[in-house]
Amino acid sequence: TDLEVTHWWTSGGESAAVAELAKAFDATGNHWVDGAIAGSGGTARPIMISRITGGDPMGATQFNHGRQAEELVQAGLMRDLTDVATAEKWKDIIRPSSLLDSCTIDGKIYCAPVNIHSWQWLWLSNAAFKKAGVEVPKNWDEFVAAAPALEKAGIIPLAVGGQPWQATGAFDVLMVAVAGKDTFNKVFKDKDAEVAAGPEIAKVFKAADDARRMAKGSNVQDWNQATNLVITGKAGGQIMGDWAQGEFALAGQKAGTDYTCLPGLGVNEIISTGGDAFYFPLLKDEEKSKAQAVLAKTLLDPKTQVAFNLKKGSLPVRGDVDLAAANDCMKKGLDILAKGNVIQGTDQLLSADSQKQKEDLFSEFFANPSMTPEDAQKRFAGIIASAD
Amino acid sequence: MTGQARAGRPNKLLRNLNAKIASIPMILTALVIFVGGTLWTVFYSFTNSKLLPRLSFVGFDQYERLWAAPRWVTAIENLAVYGILSLIFSLVIGFMLAALMDQKIRFENTFRTIFLYPFALSFIVTGLVWQWVLNPDFGIQAVVRSMGWTSFTFNPLYTPEIVIYGILIAALWQGTGLVMCLMLAGLRGIDEDIWKAARVDGIPMWRTYLFIVIPMMRPVFITTIVIIASGIVKVYDLVVAQTSGGPGISSEVPAKYVYDYMFQAQNLGQGFAASTMMLVTVAIIIVPWAYLEFGGGRKRG
Amino acid sequence: MADVGTLNTTSAGIDAVAPKLGEGPSGPRPRPAVSARNIMLYGTLTIAALYYLLPLYVMVVTSLKGMPEIRLGNIFSPPMEITFEPWVKAWAQACTGLNCDGLSRGFWNSVRITVPSVIISIAIASVNGYALANWRFRGSELFFSILIVGAFIPYQVMIYPIVIILREIGIYGTLTGLIVVHSIFGMPILTLLFRNYFVSLPEELFKAARVDGAGFWQIFLRIMLPMSLPIFVVAMILQVTGIWNDFLFGVVFTRPDTYPMTVQLNNIVNSVQGVKEYNVNMAATILTGLVPLIVYFVSGRLFVRGIAAGAVKG
Amino acid sequence: MNMNASVSIKDLSLNFGAVSVLKDLNLDINDGEFLVLLGSSGCGKSTLLNCIAGLLDASEGQIFIKGKNVTWEEPKDRGIGMVFQSYALYPQMTVEKNLSFGLRVAKVPQAEIDKRVARASEILQIQPLLKRKPAELSGGQRQRVAIGRALVRDVDVFLFDEPLSNLDAKLRSELRVEIKRLHQSLKNTMIYVTHDQIEALTLADRIAIMKSGIIQQLDDPTTIYNRPRNLFVAGFIGSPSMNFLHGELVKSGEGIAFLANGVIFSLADYDAGETLQPGRKVVLGVRPEHIKVNENTGGEEHDATVDIEEPMGADNLLWLKHAGHTMSVRVNGARRFNVGAKVKLSFDMTVASVFDAESELRL
Amino acid sequence: MNMNASVSIKDLSLNFGAVSVLKDLNLDINDGEFLVLLGSSGCGKSTLLNCIAGLLDASEGQIFIKGKNVTWEEPKDRGIGMVFQSYALYPQMTVEKNLSFGLRVAKVPQAEIDKRVARASEILQIQPLLKRKPAELSGGQRQRVAIGRALVRDVDVFLFDEPLSNLDAKLRSELRVEIKRLHQSLKNTMIYVTHDQIEALTLADRIAIMKSGIIQQLDDPTTIYNRPRNLFVAGFIGSPSMNFLHGELVKSGEGIAFLANGVIFSLADYDAGETLQPGRKVVLGVRPEHIKVNENTGGEEHDATVDIEEPMGADNLLWLKHAGHTMSVRVNGARRFNVGAKVKLSFDMTVASVFDAESELRL
Numbered sequence A: 001t002d003l004e005v006t007h008w009w010t011s012g013g014e015s016a017a018v019a020e021l022a023k024a025f026d027a028t029g030n031h032w033v034d035g036a037i038a039g040s041g042g043t044a045r046p047i048m049i050s051r052i053t054g055g056d057p058m059g060a061t062q063f064n065h066g067r068q069a070e071e072l073v074q075a076g077l078m079r080d081l082t083d084v085a086t087a088e089k090w091k092d093i094i095r096p097s098s099l100l101d102s103c104t105i106d107g108k109i110y111c112a113p114v115n116i117h118s119w120q121w122l123w124l125s126n127a128a129f130k131k132a133g134v135e136v137p138k139n140w141d142e143f144v145a146a147a148p149a150l151e152k153a154g155i156i157p158l159a160v161g162g163q164p165w166q167a168t169g170a171f172d173v174l175m176v177a178v179a180g181k182d183t184f185n186k187v188f189k190d191k192d193a194e195v196a197a198g199p200e201i202a203k204v205f206k207a208a209d210d211a212r213r214m215a216k217g218s219n220v221q222d223w224n225q226a227t228n229l230v231i232t233g234k235a236g237g238q239i240m241g242d243w244a245q246g247e248f249a250l251a252g253q254k255a256g257t258d259y260t261c262l263p264g265l266g267v268n269e270i271i272s273t274g275g276d277a278f279y280f281p282l283l284k285d286e287e288k289s290k291a292q293a294v295l296a297k298t299l300l301d302p303k304t305q306v307a308f309n310l311k312k313g314s315l316p317v318r319g320d321v322d323l324a325a326a327n328d329c330m331k332k333g334l335d336i337l338a339k340g341n342v343i344q345g346t347d348q349l350l351s352a353d354s355q356k357q358k359e360d361l362f363s364e365f366f367a368n369p370s371m372t373p374e375d376a377q378k379r380f381a382g383i384i385a386s387a388d
Numbered sequence B: 001m002t003g004q005a006r007a008g009r010p011n012k013l014l015r016n017l018n019a020k021i022a023s024i025p026m027i028l029t030a031l032v033i034f035v036g037g038t039l040w041t042v043f044y045s046f047t048n049s050k051l052l053p054r055l056s057f058v059g060f061d062q063y064e065r066l067w068a069a070p071r072w073v074t075a076i077e078n079l080a081v082y083g084i085l086s087l088i089f090s091l092v093i094g095f096m097l098a099a100l101m102d103q104k105i106r107f108e109n110t111f112r113t114i115f116l117y118p119f120a121l122s123f124i125v126t127g128l129v130w131q132w133v134l135n136p137d138f139g140i141q142a143v144v145r146s147m148g149w150t151s152f153t154f155n156p157l158y159t160p161e162i163v164i165y166g167i168l169i170a171a172l173w174q175g176t177g178l179v180m181c182l183m184l185a186g187l188r189g190i191d192e193d194i195w196k197a198a199r200v201d202g203i204p205m206w207r208t209y210l211f212i213v214i215p216m217m218r219p220v221f222i223t224t225i226v227i228i229a230s231g232i233v234k235v236y237d238l239v240v241a242q243t244s245g246g247p248g249i250s251s252e253v254p255a256k257y258v259y260d261y262m263f264q265a266q267n268l269g270q271g272f273a274a275s276t277m278m279l280v281t282v283a284i285i286i287v288p289w290a291y292l293e294f295g296g297g298r299k300r301g
Numbered sequence C: 001m002a003d004v005g006t007l008n009t010t011s012a013g014i015d016a017v018a019p020k021l022g023e024g025p026s027g028p029r030p031r032p033a034v035s036a037r038n039i040m041l042y043g044t045l046t047i048a049a050l051y052y053l054l055p056l057y058v059m060v061v062t063s064l065k066g067m068p069e070i071r072l073g074n075i076f077s078p079p080m081e082i083t084f085e086p087w088v089k090a091w092a093q094a095c096t097g098l099n100c101d102g103l104s105r106g107f108w109n110s111v112r113i114t115v116p117s118v119i120i121s122i123a124i125a126s127v128n129g130y131a132l133a134n135w136r137f138r139g140s141e142l143f144f145s146i147l148i149v150g151a152f153i154p155y156q157v158m159i160y161p162i163v164i165i166l167r168e169i170g171i172y173g174t175l176t177g178l179i180v181v182h183s184i185f186g187m188p189i190l191t192l193l194f195r196n197y198f199v200s201l202p203e204e205l206f207k208a209a210r211v212d213g214a215g216f217w218q219i220f221l222r223i224m225l226p227m228s229l230p231i232f233v234v235a236m237i238l239q240v241t242g243i244w245n246d247f248l249f250g251v252v253f254t255r256p257d258t259y260p261m262t263v264q265l266n267n268i269v270n271s272v273q274g275v276k277e278y279n280v281n282m283a284a285t286i287l288t289g290l291v292p293l294i295v296y297f298v299s300g301r302l303f304v305r306g307i308a309a310g311a312v313k314g
Numbered sequence D, E: 001m002n003m004n005a006s007v008s009i010k011d012l013s014l015n016f017g018a019v020s021v022l023k024d025l026n027l028d029i030n031d032g033e034f035l036v037l038l039g040s041s042g043c044g045k046s047t048l049l050n051c052i053a054g055l056l057d058a059s060e061g062q063i064f065i066k067g068k069n070v071t072w073e074e075p076k077d078r079g080i081g082m083v084f085q086s087y088a089l090y091p092q093m094t095v096e097k098n099l100s101f102g103l104r105v106a107k108v109p110q111a112e113i114d115k116r117v118a119r120a121s122e123i124l125q126i127q128p129l130l131k132r133k134p135a136e137l138s139g140g141q142r143q144r145v146a147i148g149r150a151l152v153r154d155v156d157v158f159l160f161d162e163p164l165s166n167l168d169a170k171l172r173s174e175l176r177v178e179i180k181r182l183h184q185s186l187k188n189t190m191i192y193v194t195h196d197q198i199e200a201l202t203l204a205d206r207i208a209i210m211k212s213g214i215i216q217q218l219d220d221p222t223t224i225y226n227r228p229r230n231l232f233v234a235g236f237i238g239s240p241s242m243n244f245l246h247g248e249l250v251k252s253g254e255g256i257a258f259l260a261n262g263v264i265f266s267l268a269d270y271d272a273g274e275t276l277q278p279g280r281k282v283v284l285g286v287r288p289e290h291i292k293v294n295e296n297t298g299g300e301e302h303d304a305t306v307d308i309e310e311p312m313g314a315d316n317l318l319w320l321k322h323a324g325h326t327m328s329v330r331v332n333g334a335r336r337f338n339v340g341a342k343v344k345l346s347f348d349m350t351v352a353s354v355f356d357a358e359s360e361l362r363l
């Protein structure tokens, strides 16, 4: 049966990963009709949502799991996957369990998580530092200290693309690294505006101010173009999620020799466990519903998980798969995961609305040097106060 | 006798029945889509609908939040700057080109085609092309620098203070051709005798244009302004394709705010409030004009 | 008759004694080919033309270069080595997600969307314009005013209600739905054009046809339509370019297998695989704009005439 | 209601929104009559004609054609044919197609169509033009085709809306004669709108003079010209206009006389009866051709000075200063005067008109 | 070249591309003269006027104004003022601004501007309109303002291009008188283009009749009317047109006579001399007012039948059938005839014209 699957995985590494999913699904005798929508989730999500609410749903669709599809589920537009999940014992195999929790609403499971993405990585170009004549830094502070040397060598210290979510993500990463897990949870989980306005967060804004200064001159939009600046040694480093690894891999670079990855910015080795999940709109067609179940099963199949996540550069959602082929960075991630040094991703903690407001704030902050960290913090606290 | 004669009076509703039937699509569009859709939008702007419309009223909360949002304020400011400048420049450039084209020049068709072709391209294409031409690393700045002026700086798209002008350049490139066309049509409609009278009076060409011809072209200007203005309010694709609102939020526009909040932030209420504000702005500009042009008892011609 | 001598001598062929010309200027005023005025005139026009042509030039030139040459940096330099590979790639190979058939698929989708949408939206709008101009009934002007104000409503505002309406009718996501959407949003400006055009036709023609016994449709089809070529050309150009270039509706109201070319273009341009392949992007951009460009080049002259007939009179 | 009438209009009113264009208009037009509606621009002539044709809906009142109430009929069912000022030919059709369009719409058999087109084109002598398009015709030819289009409809009533206004003077007088001839041979009812009084006087059996939607006088041309019912009609008809002198009636010698600016005109020859009472404020109207210059006709003579002379070929128009008024006088084209010359005028009071200054009605 | 002339045109030719509109035209206009250019549409009148104004460049030839060669001068430097058919007022300016705009541009001192505007508006009686905009004026008022705009320029030569064509008949005759009066008081040279022969006859000191860019006759109105130089002029002037009879000269009794369709007209009274030889094919032209109906004037009498009668108020126009021709005859408006009535015609040969059939020139 043909099943249309929409997603926004269109960069080089991403599409290679999607191809693995498609291959596995086609192997079950069904057919994966690819509905890629380019331009990141911001462009793609509205289209997916209007199709679902417009009564023309696709067979399956990618969302960041968390709260993006909450209302669609509540409106009864999404298919209940509990039967599949029970049959496949998802409860037992999916790790960390918070992933499945994010898929669960009123005790029913509505999505199939496919990977774990963590944001907390600093990617560094070894070549760039060599050219600037400084050691490759081991943590954020060293990186900040190395910035002038990089600049002198005509290298942008920190690559940040123009898309708003990159600036926001970078800030969240800085927050975990600088202020720690507890503060992070207080702010985003408990929505404690007082903490958000407090001195801990002020430090984070200080760091963000450094990052802003270092990011000056990266005239690119897309995250992978920013990554490309690192790959080609035009930029010193980039704060970006583990998906950046896919780009390095595609460019044939090797972790350790060509580039360096610092989880938790080398300060606080904590990773967030956001990620992607597939949701299955409620379909009338029996055949297709069956195919949906098959797809859900396939997505969590150990072989698929390995093949997909290796290409994608993310971590598998099940702990029981063999990742011998994983590279340096991925192994570091798996270690941290095993230690349980994890936090939830902001997508799971905040509504899309609050996320958007955050994005507005940080994209402005990063683009506008005249905005003081104090002002920004004040607004940040305001957003947290009204967040839901 | 008169009574019997009056009996023949048919039902008023049935007169022009065909015309009425033929106008059903228009009536439906006007009532259901434009009026209905607008009222629906305004109505839901008083709710806190998120991803799906919900009937939970919150009064003017959405509006308060809207006007407190720096991004909305920036968007409005940008629209004002962009709107005023693009109105002025497209009228001035369009008119000047039309005036030049009206001098009985050779190759008129060639020139006109050159000025008009960008209009055939979508904003997406326009945005991409100009993003490319204005790119500091490849475009004009890089080229001029490579010719020796190494301190030359022309980087509108990545400079928050002037990014809106970068968008303006592309918008003018795309739109002035049509304005020129409209103006040219208007100029060709001016009575030849007016020109002769002005020449006999010894009025120099530029003064004739300024004081006589332009005031005479008022209807053309109004049509043109309406066309430009309706495009300005809607400007979206161009910004998305050229800068996505960046750097930061410095090139945001209201239409993009609406779209982002309705669909990306999944906050329909906020999006509807923003659209309502846009509608109010449009109404303030348009309704008096529409009344003068089409209401107010003015008939044919 | 004292001044018989001054009488025009050639009038009837009598006494053809041509009086001598006096001193001084005679004949046409001398006009040097290169006058200051002409330099100003053609100079300005040429500079303006360069501004308008520059982006096209950059697009074409870039699309013919290979990536290594592009990295050298000068976007204005002509290609040292012309390659058509970017064009081939843009047309047939560029990938979005798993689909690597470039723009070719989008092209045919665009054709399938544009042709019926243009025809139907023009058909509806021309009938509207005709009814408004010649068969006014109570309320018709009001509906028209609403329509015109509607032209200013940002599309984003209307998307949501329209999604709901189309869902209720059950044509969401179908080609029919998209055609309906295009007809709706094309209606205001097209109706205005047609109305103004039909108003500018002599009303007496319409009256004569009514006296001759022709009805609503007969007058429209047999009298008005044959006289309306210029305005139909304008409407056609506007709609072809508008619908062909549409992105928002194409992406919201279709599904991936029927995505129009602009969506495909956006996908290709935004699906960055490593470095941006500017040459492919430019080729894709040109390919996408080609159809409306051709329409313009072919019928530009009629466009200006039609604009004069339909838009300027108001 | 006159059952004999070909077209009969009862209490017709028409408003455009708040503007009332026709007011309680009544008009009976006899079978075979040539009625001209005459009036200045904007007085409602075309509006009335359009009402008769059914192209405008009356606000009040009824219209009968051939005794049948057609107030709510479609134009095509009223048995009328109409000719417009701008010809209104269908530009994309040949002359032949133009003529036959209505018949084809009505699904008349082809043989019948051919017959009628042949007859009309013969009457109007447009056979050689049948294959041409309107753009290839001259103005006069176009108007002939437009008349032909009404002709083929084989109707009882012809409506003309200023058919000759777009033609130049020469063609206008030619076509005027042709229309007159057409009426003499067809003998159907014709209603003809114009603001050209020459057309009205030459063509009409009766003229209806309109002003602001009201018929001022409905009479045959001679009566209208010689015995205008009121000041408006008197001033409107005649070129140059009738000369008006404002004054009052006085007793003089044997009878009544008119006094203006100290000059006395005897009204002994004026035929009015009792209505002429001394002391009444009146306006005396004398047409330019009823004043004689330097020719003693036996009556009083008045002194005047030539102000302007306008030779018009057959006639010579003099503008004279006389007792503070300017008077126009028409004399034979062969008689020439110098500006400033002193002349003697004598007035032909038998054909003059006296109007009440207040009611403006003729006494 | 006539050094006395106010405007003098030498060998003027003008082509639009391959089309030759004016051909080797020569014309001297005297100081203070009112010259009317008369001709049918498209004959080149406006083109000639535009050449004089400097709005069109001549292809060949020269133009002198007040003895100065202005062939290459700008319009504003030629000392001319011009009035257009469409008024060409600047619509967004008040009347006052319209009048003074040219002066202000020329930097004339304000006091002088005021004086000239005051004078012009007094002459044309448009003082009450000074603050209005053209859209608020009637056609006649607009044309007055347009004349005023020429007046304030204080020039020697006025050019009028069909200034009255857009006005209705009544206004036209009023403004005609005013223009005539204006000329009488200003006494400057006026060149006036029209295709209305009444305007030409009444206004002109001399009329130049044009056809296809060639002047056919240049003479005073009386001469043009009574002694047209050729068939074209004879047919063009006069409404209705002169009656033309095609025939030949024969000997008869005491002298020469004209024979057409078997009917003989004695030319004993015709004053032409030797040029009338028997056997010559000629055209006899008689104006409608030179034919008498049922009045014996002593000459021959001819039988005729009334075909159509066109009463025009002061006159009555008869169309008669006479020996196979149709003839128009003008009689007094009071005399009425029935269609089909038999009448007797007598022709006044002293004012008739005889044209050679071949050269079309008057004999």
Ligand SMILES: Nc1ncnc2c1ncn2[C@@H]1O[C@H](COP(=O)(O)OP(=O)(O)OP(=O)(O)O)[C@@H](O)[C@H]1O
Pocket (backbone or CB within 6 Å): B299, D016, D019, D021, D039, D040, D041, D042, D043, D044, D045, D046, D047, D048, D195
């Ligand atoms: N559709 C309309 N709406 C409003 N007023 C109208 C309309 N048509 C005509 N009028 C008004 O009605 C009056 C009569 O118009 P109508 O056309 O009958 O005049 P007319 O006598 O034919 O004039 P003309 O000689 O200029 O043709 C005018 O004052 C005109 O302004």
Ligand SMILES: Nc1ncnc2c1ncn2[C@@H]1O[C@H](COP(=O)(O)OP(=O)(O)OP(=O)(O)O)[C@@H](O)[C@H]1O
Pocket (backbone or CB within 6 Å): E016, E019, E021, E039, E040, E041, E042, E043, E044, E045, E046, E047, E048, E195
């Ligand atoms: N710009 C032009 N280009 C080509 N031909 C022209 C142009 N202007 C006028 N003509 C032609 O020159 C001839 C004379 O035109 P002109 O306007 O002088 O006529 P006119 O006597 O003023 O006629 P009317 O009484 O209609 O104003 C016409 O045949 C016209 O077609």
Ligand SMILES: [Mg+2]
Pocket (backbone or CB within 6 Å): D045, D046, D047
């Ligand atoms: Mg009328």
Ligand SMILES: [Mg+2]
Pocket (backbone or CB within 6 Å): E045, E046, E047, E161
């Ligand atoms: Mg002319």
